[in-house]
Amino acid sequence: MAACDTDEYQDYQFEQDRSIEVSSADQLSAPDAQPTIVLGSSGGELLAKSGPLLASDDFAPPAQNFGPGTHSISIPALSCVAQGGAISGDLNGCEGGTTTRANGDSEFPCAITAEAPDVRTTFICPLELPSGAKINSVTAHGYDDSSDAYMEAAIWRTSNAHFAPDYFSPSFEGQWQSSGLASTPGAFSFPVYLNTDPAHTVSAGYRYTLGFGLEYSTMTVLAFGFEVTYTVS
Structure with missing residues (x-):
């Protein structure tokens, strides 16, 4: 360590x-x-x-990646929230490597999988970027060891005063992208927002969200998370 x-x-x-x-x-x-x-x-x-803390005080420390330039952030699937009664957090324990726990085992939280066979499990992840930032690309990452499992994902925004999703990807719109049912592809990645599309400008008054779903029948599929590139002027 x-x-x-x-x-x-x-x-x-x-x-x-x-x-x-x-x-x-x-x-x-x-x-x-x-x-x-x-x-x-x-x-x-x-x-x-x-003295006392006032409502006008800036309570948050300065963001390190919100300065001018192009940046990349990674969002772990483990930090996302399960929907529809599924369990949030690690649904697929791993072990090994250099991990040693207090009771002597080597288990560690590693990735998210579907809750049960033939049940699609959906998760959402908040995307927190400053208004005016430009989203250049979003990529999903995961692992699949079967030909009957997939991960799907999408990005959208929602008005603060509403609940309906506004899918702003010019190429994909409301079509959730997928890793597909390829035969045991191993580690995979697929685009959720294409870097060849015009950059999307983050607007005030909206909540930005990444969502993903997982489903398998025999062997499992794992979600690792997302990589988001964005630019601040």
Whole structure:
């Protein structure tokens, strides 16, 4: 296991827990004591303010990949939410590699599969990009070890005041793309938004979503996740 950088870990704790720090016992007992609220970190330095947290305060740390340029983000299938009563989280445990758990086994969460044979299981994943960003491409990744299993996926947006999907892919529209039923293809990938299509500009007032479905009959199919490339001007 790689050595842990204490400073990095502390920054991560602060970003996740929004910790409240008081520098001394005297400060606690002072009549006008104002705790220091840590809002996040940037470049290894903590962002903090004294006094109560206001609605106008920027509570989130600066996003590292929202600066100008073209970026890529990966969305693990394990982070997506199951629909229709299926179980979210790992539905296919793996083991081996260098994993050693506290009780001595080597199991680790690795990928998502369908809930049961001949039952399509659907998952959704939020896609969080700033308004004005341009989506260049979306690619789905997975693994299939049979000729009767597939993964399908699509991208859409939904108005904040509505529930109907707006499929904005010029080439695919509302047609969910699929890995197909090829004979034991092994690791696969397929496009969900083509990089040859005009880039889609993310608009305020919409929720952006990636969805995927899995189905198999005999052997399993695994969803690994998505890769999204986007540009910020």
